[in-house]
Amino acid sequence: MKETSTGMNRTGISAASGEMRRAMESTTELTPVSANGASIAELRTEFAEESENVGSIPPPPTVKGMVKTAVGALTGESMAELLDRLAQRLAFERSGSRYYEGLITKFKVAQSAGLIGDGGPTLADLQRFHDDELRHFALLRTAIEDFGGDPTAQTPAADVAAVTGMGIGPAINDPRTDFWQSLEAILVAELTDNDAWKMLVDLASGLGYDDLATRFTVAKADEDVHLSSVRSWLHQHTMREAGAAA
Amino acid sequence: MSLDLMKEKGVPIEEQSFTLRELTPPPISKLDDDAFTRVRIILMNGLESHALRFKHACAWFSRDLRVPLAAVRRAEQHQQTMVNWLLPADQSVLETTIGFEQVAIEVTASLALNEPDPYMAQTYRFGLLEDFDHLYRYAALMDRVDGKDANNILQSYTDILPGRPTMLEHRAPVDEIRRPYDRATVHPVSRLNALTLVGAEYQTHDYYMTVGPTFADPVARGVYAEIASIEEQHVTQYESLIDPDETWLEKWVLQEAVEAYNYWSCVNYEGNARVKQIWQRFLDYELGHLHLAMDLMKSVERRDPAEILPASFPEPVRFESHREFVRETLANEVHLRARGSEFIPSNEEQPDSPSVLYRQRLNSEGTPTEIVAAGYRWMPGTELAGIAPGAAAAVQGEVRP
Numbered sequence A: 001m002k003e004t005s006t007g008m009n010r011t012g013i014s015a016a017s018g019e020m021r022r023a024m025e026s027t028t029e030l031t032p033v034s035a036n037g038a039s040i041a042e043l044r045t046e047f048a049e050e051s052e053n054v055g056s057i058p059p060p061p062t063v064k065g066m067v068k069t070a071v072g073a074l075t076g077e078s079m080a081e082l083l084d085r086l087a088q089r090l091a092f093e094r095s096g097s098r099y100y101e102g103l104i105t106k107f108k109v110a111q112s113a114g115l116i117g118d119g120g121p122t123l124a125d126l127q128r129f130h131d132d133e134l135r136h137f138a139l140l141r142t143a144i145e146d147f148g149g150d151p152t153a154q155t156p157a158a159d160v161a162a163v164t165g166m167g168i169g170p171a172i173n174d175p176r177t178d179f180w181q182s183l184e185a186i187l188v189a190e191l192t193d194n195d196a197w198k199m200l201v202d203l204a205s206g207l208g209y210d211d212l213a214t215r216f217t218v219a220k221a222d223e224d225v226h227l228s229s230v231r232s233w234l235h236q237h238t239m240r241e242a243g244a245a246a
Numbered sequence B: 001m002s003l004d005l006m007k008e009k010g011v012p013i014e015e016q017s018f019t020l021r022e023l024t025p026p027p028i029s030k031l032d033d034d035a036f037t038r039v040r041i042i043l044m045n046g047l048e049s050h051a052l053r054f055k056h057a058c059a060w061f062s063r064d065l066r067v068p069l070a071a072v073r074r075a076e077q078h079q080q081t082m083v084n085w086l087l088p089a090d091q092s093v094l095e096t097t098i099g100f101e102q103v104a105i106e107v108t109a110s111l112a113l114n115e116p117d118p119y120m121a122q123t124y125r126f127g128l129l130e131d132f133d134h135l136y137r138y139a140a141l142m143d144r145v146d147g148k149d150a151n152n153i154l155q156s157y158t159d160i161l162p163g164r165p166t167m168l169e170h171r172a173p174v175d176e177i178r179r180p181y182d183r184a185t186v187h188p189v190s191r192l193n194a195l196t197l198v199g200a201e202y203q204t205h206d207y208y209m210t211v212g213p214t215f216a217d218p219v220a221r222g223v224y225a226e227i228a229s230i231e232e233q234h235v236t237q238y239e240s241l242i243d244p245d246e247t248w249l250e251k252w253v254l255q256e257a258v259e260a261y262n263y264w265s266c267v268n269y270e271g272n273a274r275v276k277q278i279w280q281r282f283l284d285y286e287l288g289h290l291h292l293a294m295d296l297m298k299s300v301e302r303r304d305p306a307e308i309l310p311a312s313f314p315e316p317v318r319f320e321s322h323r324e325f326v327r328e329t330l331a332n333e334v335h336l337r338a339r340g341s342e343f344i345p346s347n348e349e350q351p352d353s354p355s356v357l358y359r360q361r362l363n364s365e366g367t368p369t370e371i372v373a374a375g376y377r378w379m380p381g382t383e384l385a386g387i388a389p390g391a392a393a394a395v396q397g398e399v400r401p
Helices: A013-029 A040-050 A076-112 A123-146 A156-164 A168-173 A179-206 A210-242 B035-060 B066-084 B093-114 B118-146 B188-214 B218-239 B248-269 B273-301 B323-333 B354-363 B368-372
Strands: B336-339 B342-345
Touching: A076 A123, A076 A156, A076 A168, A076 A179, A076 B118, A123 A210, A168 A179, A168 B118, A179 A210, B035 B066, B035 B093, B035 B188, B035 B248, B035 B273, B066 B248, B066 B273, B093 B118, B093 B188, B093 B323, B118 B188, B118 B218, B118 B323, B118 B342, B118 B368, B188 B218, B188 B248, B218 B368, B248 B273, B336 B354
Parallel strands: none
Antiparallel strands: B336 B342
C-alpha cells in the first residue's frame, strides 16, 4: 500500500495548458440546439408519474403474542412500515459487517507499512465495531421474527438503501484505496446508520414497543461510538497530514 | 397450443417499427416479479444479441444478403433493447449475474431433458454442472463481499451448491470440441436446442467480460475473469455441436426459428401481463423474420425450408425449477471430464493430458473461485445468519489476538 501523494494527475484543464485556449475556441463556435419541447425534468416527471414502485413489503405470515403493542393492535400499514424499516437496518448491518471485514484487512496492511500513526484506530477497535454490526444484525433478525416477519426477505427500504450504498464496498475493497480513504467510506455508512437507528428507536417507542425501544437504544449507543470514533480518527489524520493545528 | 411454422407468417419486416420511447419500457420489479420473468428476459436478451452477431458475420460473407440482413438486424437490435431494458436499475451487476446463472441452469436442464440426441443431452448435462458451480461461487461472492443473499434473486427455485468445481473446468481447447450433429439426419429439435444454448452462453461470456472490470474488490475481479474463461469454453463447446456444413441461409432460417421458438415458450409461461404482450409482439416479429429468411432460402438456394424445420414447435422450454433433475445429474455425472470430444470418468484422465497440464498452469498462482467459496455453505439470509457474533472472526478465517 502506498500513501496518496502529489504526482502526474492529467485530469484538470491546466494539465494541458497549451490546449486550453483551443478547446475553449471550439465551444464558442458551437450553437447549442434546444430539444423539441421536453426538458430533462419533464422527462423525469413523466416517468416518475407513470412508474410502479420498486416492490412491496411482504406481509407477516403470523403475529406472535409476545410483541403485542402496549397501545393496542397495529394497523397493517404501521406493521408494514415497521417491518420495512427493520429489514432495511438488518440488510445494512449485514453489509456493514462485511465492510468492516474489508476495512480490517486494509488496516492490517496499513499498519504493517507504518501508515496508521498516533490517534488512529487500533485493530481491536475495528474488530469490536465489526462485531457490533453482526450483533445488531442478529438483534434485528430476532425482532422481525418476533413480529412473525421473514428476516430473509428483501424489502423496498432495504433494496433502496442497498442502491444508495453501492459505492461503499468498492471504495473500501479497491486495493488502490488507502486505509484512510476506506475509512471515509465507512463514515458514509456510519452517518446513515446513526440516523437510521435513532429513527428505529423512535419508531419502536412511538408504536408502544418499549422493550424493543430499550434494546434499540443500546444499539444506538454502539453506533454513537462508531460515528464519533470514525470522525475523530479521520479528523486527526487529516489535520496531521496537512500539518494543521488540531 | 402449438404453432404451425409454415402457416403463421407473423408481422412483415416492413411493418415492424419502434419509437425511442418504446425502447425503454418500465422495468419489472426485482422484488415482486417471478424469478422466471427475469430468466426469460436474460435469455431473450442473449438470443437477440446472438441474432445480431450471426447476421453481422453472415453479411461479411454475402453481398446479396446485406440489405435484408440489415433490415432484420435493425428490428432485432430494437427488440433486444426493449427486452434488456426490462431489467430494473436496483438489480446490481452481481444480482443480474445470479440471474444469468439461473438461466444457464434451468434452461439448460429443460433442453437436456427434451433433447432427442443422447450425446447432445450428455453435453448439456456436462455444461449444466459447471454453470451450477458458477452460481455457488457467485452466491458466495455476493454473501461475502456485499452481505447479500443470492436467494432473494433465485426465489428458492434453484439450489446453491457446489457442482463440478470451477477450478477443474479449465480445459485445453482440444478437449472442448464436441462431435457436430449431421445436418442431413439431425432431429429439428436438436438444432433449436444447440442454437439456444450458444446464444445464451455467448451473452453470458460477453456480460462477464463487460462488467468484470467494474468491480473494485480483487476477489470479485478474479472470479469474473475466471468464470468468463469457462463461459468462452462453453460457447466453444455448444457451437461445436452444430454442423459446420450448414449453409449461411440454412443457419439464418434456424436462427429465426430459435428466436420464435423461445418467444413462443415465453408466451406460454409468462405471468406478467405487460411482459407477456412484449413476448407475443416479438413472437410475431420473429415469425416475420423467419418467413423472410425462408423465402430467401427458397429463391437463392432453391431449397424447401421444411427440410430443416419442424412442422410445429416441440414442447416449450420449461421455465420452472429442475431441482430434482439437477441433483440427480450432480450425483451421477459430476466426476466426468472431457477427452477430445468424449466424456470420461475423472480417474481415466491422464496426468499428462492436455487439459490436466493446462489446468495446472492456469491454477498455479491461485484460483479466485476457490478462495471466494472456501468453506461456504449457503443458508437463508446469508451465512452470517448462522454465525454467532462472538465467533465473527471465523468469517474471515482469522485468529483474534
